[in-house]
Amino acid sequence: MYFFHYDEPLFRPPSEARSLIFQITIGCSQNRCKFCGMYKMKHFRVRPLDEIVAEIRSIPPRYRDAVRRVFLADGDALIYPQEGLARILDELSEVFPSLTRVGAYASPNSLNGKSKEDLQVLRAKKLRILYFGLESGDAETLRLVDKGFTPEEMLEQCKKAMAAGMKLSVTAILGLAGKKRSAEHAAATAQWITALSPEYFSLLTMFQRHNDDFLRLIEPLSHGEILLETRSLLERLEPQGTILRSNHVSNFLELAGSYPKDRQRLIDTVDAALAKAKRDPRWCAEIPSYQEEYY
Numbered sequence: 001m002y003f004f005h006y007d008e009p010l011f012r013p014p015s016e017a018r019s020l021i022f023q024i025t026i027g028c029s030q031n032r033c034k035f036c037g038m039y040k041m042k043h044f045r046v047r048p049l050d051e052i053v054a055e056i057r058s059i060p061p062r063y064r065d066a067v068r069r070v071f072l073a074d075g076d077a078l079i080y081p082q083e084g085l086a087r088i089l090d091e092l093s094e095v096f097p098s099l100t101r102v103g104a105y106a107s108p109n110s111l112n113g114k115s116k117e118d119l120q121v122l123r124a125k126k127l128r129i130l131y132f133g134l135e136s137g138d139a140e141t142l143r144l145v146d147k148g149f150t151p152e153e154m155l156e157q158c159k160k161a162m163a164a165g166m167k168l169s170v171t172a173i174l175g176l177a178g179k180k181r182s183a184e185h186a187a188a189t190a191q192w193i194t195a196l197s198p199e200y201f202s203l204l205t206m207f208q209r210h211n212d213d214f215l216r217l218i219e220p221l222s223h224g225e226i227l228l229e230t231r232s233l234l235e236r237l238e239p240q241g242t243i244l245r246s247n248h249v250s251n252f253l254e255l256a257g258s259y260p261k262d263r264q265r266l267i268d269t270v271d272a273a274l275a276k277a278k279r280d281p282r283w284c285a286e287i288p289s290y291q292e293e294y295y
Contacts (some may be wrong), residue, residue: 028075034214078110089125105131108149111157119164137165137192175206190236197239203246
């Protein structure tokens with residue numbers, strides 16, 4: 001049953017599959033990353049507060065107690081002005097008495113605009129987890145994709161968020177650097193994650209979707225080379241208490257474990273996949289291409 005209409009396509013992390021989604025911004029405030037085709041069809045805008053409050057209150061009372069988690073979309077909901085975002089969180093808590101957690105995507109741009117004190121206020125109002133796209137810990141790769149921030153700047157912003165009590169789920173993209181800087185990409189990303197030790201670290205895999213111009217800039221990795229890059233990253237990772245996942249639709253090898261406890265098991269899983277892949281014609285296959293309108 002639909003109580004309001006989304007401005008599609010609508011995206012959310014795999015872990016927010018059972019969350020009620022409110023779209024408080026449209027598109028992504030940055031929307032400049034060359035590899036990303038998620039929001040290129042949208043012009044970024046912040047939705048009026050009264051529209052959002054009306055949508056929250058439109059959920060019939062008989063459904064409200066079932067809502068445990070809420071996800072705020074689109075690609076950078078944390079960019080919403082502080083006073084308005086605090087009001088939205090208050091409304092969510094008032095309307096949904098069983099609410100335990102609110103999540104949102106966060107960019108370096110939006111984190112840069114929030115102080116530690118701002119983030120503490122939002123956390124107290126149940127915004128508890130931020131999904132952050134690192135993409136790569138390698139400065140040269142970040143310049144190539146036009147991320148707009150250096151690894152050091154992003155690390156500083158993420159440390160601020162964690163100091164405010166926020167849980168962070170950080171993503172990096174396998175194959176993002178192409179063949180030329182695959183080794184540097186893996187090593188620097190592992191070093192960055194080790195320095196932060198976020199609550200969660202998720203691996204995505206580079207794929208073709210509204211990003212043909214970018215793919216022409218790099219020499220894409222084959223399936224086999226993606227696995228080799230994965231292994232290189234995993235063996236260099238040394239965070240403490242970080243849960244690792246690769247369960248996005250782009251991944252062709254699912255990984256699940258925590259560091260440092262499951263480090264060797266995860267590496268062994270990749271080694272087994274490598275041994276099998278070398279006997280498979282897909283070893284040399286190009287990166288996957290997703291033609292579906294939504295994923």
